Amino acid sequence: MxxxxxxxxxxxxxxxxxxxxxxxxxxxxxxxxxxxxxxxxxxxxxxxxxxxxxxxxxxxxxxxxxxxxxxxxxxxxxxxxxxxxxxxxxxxxxxxxxxxxxxxxxxxxxxxxxxxxxxxxxxxxxxxxxxxxxxLREVPQSRTERRPLGWTMLLLGIAIVVGSNVAGWLSDLLERRKMFIGVASLLFAAGMVVIAFSDSVTGFLVGVTVAGAGQGVYVGIDYALVASVLPDSEGEAAKGMGLFNIANALPQSVAPAVAPLFLAIGGADGEDNYTALYLAAAAFALLGAFAVRFVRGAR
Missing domain, CATH: 1.20.1250.20 (MFS general substrate transporter like domains)
Known part of the structure; x- marks a missing residue:
């Protein structure tokens, strides 16, 4: 709960x-x-x-x-x-x-x-x-500057909640981890592809939901998978999980530097290529699915 x-x-x-x-x-x-x-x-x-x-x-x-x-x-x-x-x-x-x-x-x-x-x-x-x-030096934003609340992002949160809890329960039941990480990566990649080629709000929401479900499956399993392959989970668990936290945080710093490279692909008249950006996100997710195959010590 x-x-x-x-x-x-x-x-x-x-x-x-x-x-x-x-x-x-x-x-x-x-x-x-x-x-x-x-x-x-x-x-x-x-x-x-x-x-x-x-x-x-x-x-x-x-x-x-x-x-x-x-x-x-x-x-x-x-x-x-x-x-x-x-x-x-x-x-x-x-x-x-x-x-x-x-x-x-x-x-x-x-x-x-x-x-x-x-x-x-x-x-x-x-x-x-x-x-x-x-x-903390923080400049308040006025009511005219703030972004309106939308039900789309809550939609994403619901998909993550449902996906993570269902995946976590099934993972324990089947005693498998890697399979769910692979499925999560494929779902996220599929959602990114849908968003990349979407030309309507409905298509965008479908992509967000699919990607959210994939992200939910991932966050429901990732800690369990890492915990199962720690070399010394009883004596040095904190050190291992600390490294994992760094691995989680680092992409958030790298992504803003990498994203402009894809946005600039084939850009004309100063327009950003978001199709390329979302397809790149899908490709990175697929690489993640492939990389999980090499994890040893867990099913």
Missing amino acids: GAVFALVANPVCGRLSDASASRFGRCRPFMAGGVLLATLSLVVVGSAPDIPTMLAGWCVLQIGVNAALAALIAVLPDRIPEHRRGRVSGLMGMTNQVATVAGTFLIQLTGTHGLGMFLVPALIGVVLVVVFACH
Whole structure:
């Protein structure tokens, strides 16, 4: 249940942040508000008298955490110059490992009983996020500048949620991972091809839905596949997953530099070639499907 709320909250809160016209900026309200909501939810989780109360607190916690996370991650493309994104992306990629190691030491101080084990890490998060938000230079956008909310992006979020949860369940049932990554890549490539040659809104929405389903299948399996092939999952899991986080973040920095090359193909009168861009995305997805064949140690 927590995963479902997380998968929905992240893209939805991210879209709301993009459309925000708050005088405090687009990202800062979601950073601070999200981490404060998560902290209050941890109070509920830590003091819950029964499972339903704990479940409710955990689901609200996922909304708060992912609202803050969506706004924090957006700082990279929004505020970081392109020539520094690689370095910042590398720092962001290692944060999971740092947090895991720090949490291991912290739990020895707080113990595993009572509210302390929930509130001490949460309060550290509140302080760090609020300090970061206060120092983040962000120019508020006016109501005329903001992009209108559209149901198309929520459509994409639904496709990702459904695809990831169904694929994750089937993967455990069949005890196979690589097959689903291949299917995800093929679905995403198919969606990109549909979008590339679409000449109507309906065709575009079909492509978005197919690509979203592929992306959902991928995000539902990728962590499980990586975890199954880690050389030392018991002793050095954080290091391995930290490298994987870097691998996830790095393409987001490389893509803005590569995309103009495809947009310029055959461009006339200053028009960008989006057909070439989407076909290139499909080709990269197919290369990903092919590369998974060489993964050893997992089915």
